[in-house]
Amino acid sequence: MKTTIAVIGAAGRMGSGIASKLAEAGYRVLLAGKDQSKLADLSIRIREKFSGADIDTLDCSKEASWEADIIILAVPYSKEIEIAEKIKDVVTGKIVVSISNPLNQALDGLTTNPSTSAAEELANYLPYSKVVKAFNTVFAGSFYKNILAGKKIDSFVASDDKEAVSIVSNLVKDTGLNPLPAGNLSVSRTLENMALLLIRLSINNNYNGMAGWKVLHP
């Protein structure tokens, strides 16, 4: 059975990058979001690059998640729980990927309590799903330029479900990034702070989103 992935918020900066790369890698990808015309544009762009893409657009997050095996929430942190409410009945036993960073308005801090994270909050709402943190430490531009200073950008993956970590690590690899399993879901607290730091560095040093994390080792 071909793996079907629903990208909710597919028309956004992160969603469109992830969805395009996964479609190119041969997954069946359901492009979901609020705005059907933006999704239609995206599907045209994907097909122009990759005519064999197995993609469909859906304006209903629940329908997309019901049909999918894996669900990627490429939406703002503030919308995650609202969407979780909608899809909760159809994601039992499925992998749900949180890519969000709970940034404050000034982009200089997180709005979550230090004893938790966006991903753990999501997992509390979806106790029967396998919530995985991934993609949150990479900028949207990384899906188009995945090598910086001669090194492939790392993308950390965290979850309490080991099998889910390995499945999502493969997805990360298929988007052109270097997956790095980072541990249990609570590691998301660190990962969300790492994204914040990267954003601060990018702003302070005018990286213009051309930056990424790389763990060096021999």
Next chain:
Amino acid sequence: MYTILQEQILKRVKLTKEEFALAKTYFIPKKVRKRQFILQEGEICKSLAFISKGCLRNYSVDDKGEEHIIRFGIEGWWISDLHSFTTGSPSMSSIDAIEDSELLLLEKSSYDKLCAAIPKIEHYFRILLENTNSAAMKRISDLISVPAEERYLNFLKTYPEITQRVPQSQIASFLGITPQSLSRIRKDLAEKK
């Protein structure tokens, strides 16, 4: 989504509301569109699929590329490649959707955990597997010894709903005869009336 599953289980074992609520958490809800596969020959059959809505077929393909339908499944039935599911070996058959369908998938590990958590469910599956086995034995012996016309009549009697929903060519394949033979049988039967 779970109503038919609950009814089917309750027909065979007495499950409390709480037990069913717990049982539900082991199933993966999955929608499939017409013609989509849930299993392709050579893959390992990872789950038992309960059909909440729709119609699917399980079939194999011979060296000539001819499809042979092993069984159909509609609302309230389970469908899987049981041999592959239980042994973990590559399946020799495929399963695809004849209509847009809604499934509840029970993966092998969840199946084991569910049976351990609720022994009544294990009992339910025992009855289910006994029935599946005896139906399969009957199908084999019918195929060997019962004339095609009689098998067709039995099929109409046993599966009136499937007859309405599935093309004649697939019913012929299920009966192990050519579509031409089936239309001849249908013509003969119509003339006898």
